[in-house]
Amino acid sequence: MxxxxxxxxxxxxxxxxxxxxxxxxxxxxxxxxxxxxxxxxxxxxxxxxxxxxxxxxxxxxxxxxxxxxxxxxxxxxxxxxxxEHSTGQPPDCVGTAAAGSGQADGVGERDAMWSLVRTLAPRQRAAVVLRFYEDMSEAETAQVLGCSIGTVKSQTSRALASLRRQLSEAGATSPAGGS
The missing domain is CATH 1.10.1740.10 (RNA polymerase sigma factor, region 2, helix turn helix motif)
Structure with missing residues (x-):
């Protein structure tokens, strides 16, 4: 000791x-x-x-x-x-950047994505942050969150579905979508 x-x-x-x-x-x-x-x-x-x-x-x-x-x-x-809910709306900048592939576009897209991540429920946000920002495995994330691996999978799945829906509603397409 x-x-x-x-x-x-x-x-x-x-x-x-x-x-x-x-x-x-x-x-x-x-x-x-x-x-x-x-x-x-x-x-x-x-x-x-x-x-x-x-x-x-x-x-x-x-x-x-x-x-x-x-x-x-x-x-x-x-x-x-x-x-005490926040009254601010996420910025309308997703998918509205000027055409081009410069670094400024990437920064704007990244900032817009994190704005959307901040709209997620706390447990979903935590799952996304730990899985994709901290690059933790499902097991490591489950340990940090104090839940099962299945819960991590479902929270992550719901979070990603919500982000996809928000991106779709904003008129943006994911890079994997090919446009």
Whole structure:
């Protein structure tokens, strides 16, 4: 068992090494920089309280991600329960970029896609973020979300169907669609 100072130093080293990657994950979950920073800070505070109980150093990232997903879901539920729904609509920029294949078009399409991802239900968004942004397997995603692999598959399937529907309604076609 490490002394308090050694554990604090280990935690500080971990945060220094991983904070940027974890902040990116938090941003993809929340869609806003300030909310992402709040989410990460909350997750790291909860992780710090459990730091001495984390036995496998390789499991720390998964633990922090799980805390972020759970905390974000909790925030979303609290906001929904208090009728604090966002009134903003996703931008109408999907499929409206000027013709061309420049880098700016790709950035606009990526930003539009993440705008659509942010409209997903929290568990669906978490599944998409962990599977496709964090490049986790279905089993790893299930472990982080605390659910079965089948639930990950169904949440991911529903999320992708919703994204396809939204893209279709916006008049866009997926790159795999060939247009």
């Amino acid at each position: 490490k002394s308090g100072r050694e554990a604090d130093a280990d935690f500080s080293d971990y945060v220094a090494a991983r904070q940027h990657a974890l902040l990116r994950t938090a941003f993809v979950l929340t869609g806003e920089r300030a909310s992402a920073e709040d989410l990460l800070q909350t997750a790291l505070a909860k992780t710090y309280l459990s730091w001495s109980r984390i036995r496998d150093p390789r499991a720390v990232d998964a633990y922090v991600r799980k805390v972020m997903v759970n905390e974000h879901t909790s925030w979303w539920r609290r906001a929904w329960r208090h009728q």
